[in-house]
Amino acid sequence: MQIATWNINGVKARIDAASAWLKEARPDVACLQEIKSVDEAFPRSVFEDLGYNVATHGQKGFNGVAILSLRPMEDIRPRLPGDDADEQARYLEAVITGDRGIVRVGCLYLPNGNPVDSEKYPYKLAWMDRLIAHAKDRLALEEPFVLAGDYNIIPQARDAARPEDWVNDALFLQTSRDKFRELAAIGLTDSLRALDDSDGVYTFWDYQAGAWQKNNGIRIDHLMLSPQATDRLMSVRVDKHVRGGEKPSDHVPVVIELDV
DNA sequence: ATGCCTTGTCGCACAAGA
Numbered sequence: 062m063q064i065a066t067w068n069i070n071g072v073k074a075r076i077d078a079a080s081a082w083l084k085e086a087r088p089d090v091a092c093l094q095e096i097k098s099v100d101e102a103f104p105r106s107v108f109e110d111l112g113y114n115v116a117t118h119g120q121k122g123f124n125g126v127a128i129l130s131l132r133p134m135e136d137i138r139p140r141l142p143g144d145d146a147d148e149q150a151r152y153l154e155a156v157i158t159g160d161r162g163i164v165r166v167g168c169l170y171l172p173n174g175n176p177v178d179s180e181k182y183p184y185k186l187a188w189m190d191r192l193i194a195h196a197k198d199r200l201a202l203e204e205p206f207v208l209a210g211d212y213n214i215i216p217q218a219r220d221a222a223r224p225e226d227w228v229n230d231a232l233f234l235q236t237s238r239d240k241f242r243e244l245a246a247i248g249l250t251d252s253l254r255a256l257d258d259s260d261g262v263y264t265f266w267d268y269q270a271g272a273w274q275k276n277n278g279i280r281i282d283h284l285m286l287s288p289q290a291t292d293r294l295m296s297v298r299v300d301k302h303v304r305g306g307e308k309p310s311d312h313v314p315v316v317i318e319l320d321v
Numbered sequence: 322a323t324g325c326c327t328t329g330t331c332g333c334a335c336a337a338g339a
Contacts, residue, residue, distance in 0.1 A: 070327075071328050071329070073329085095338085097329060122328090122336090213338095230339075232339065265339075267325090268325085268326035268327055269339095270325050272325095310327095311327080311338085
């Protein structure tokens with residue numbers, strides 16, 4: 062089963078690019094972030110016509126996540142537990158049954174956190190604490206579990222073309238990276254690093270200042286795996302060419318293959 | 322040091338992103 066994550070930066074603006082990639086890659090599951098759409102306005106039929114079941118957790122104007130799946134989804138749950146007052150649509154979970162068992166997929170859009178001297182940074186850290194708590198609960202189920210999304214975290218200096226540009230940024234601050242390391246410490250494996258130790262692997266290139274042309278990228282989109290999912294990990298790839306396409310998102314898809 | 326670009330909301334520019 063191929064499972065992908067992709068921050069599409071607006072579903073309405075990305076209908077053509079998303080359709081083209083889904084036709085080409087045909088992932089079994091695609092976790093989308095920043096749909097920037099309410100549920101009622103999400104162009105479901107575009108994806109249903111491509112054979113996908115659609116689950117959304119949207120919000121007006123900003124944020125919003127969706128899961129597309131060729132197979133039926135069960136136990137669909139929006140919202141990250143731990144703060145009923147949190148209005149931001151950043152988490153959606155579903156269970157999908159493959160030929161050799163189930164996989165639980167969490168689709169997340171972790172807060173950016175900039176500027177770091179604003180309320181946005183403590184919100185990011187608190188959201189990460191809730192994610193760690195939720196991941197612990199899910200790990201206790203001992204299922205194949207994939208936590209896929211835009212983490213807005215550069216894990217290490219080698220995950221940025223110009224790490225010196227990011228030292229005071231919420232994506233690379235030590236406090237942010239330490240919280241990401243906690244996810245690994247409780248038992249989640251970074252699927253890309255499990256199979257690919259090379260430098261220069263990026264998933265985001267800013268629209269500004271010719272970042273794509275200069276390959277000034279960062280790796281912030283991750284698929285983190287429970288031990289039961291890691292045991293089934295066959296491959297991982299970044300579909301970098303998508304960034305050079307027509308009217309692209311500033312992120313590209315990351316795709317894993319699990320033997321489930 | 323800041324903006325560089327892109328998106329969505331309705332706006333007659335602005336917030337937010339990373």
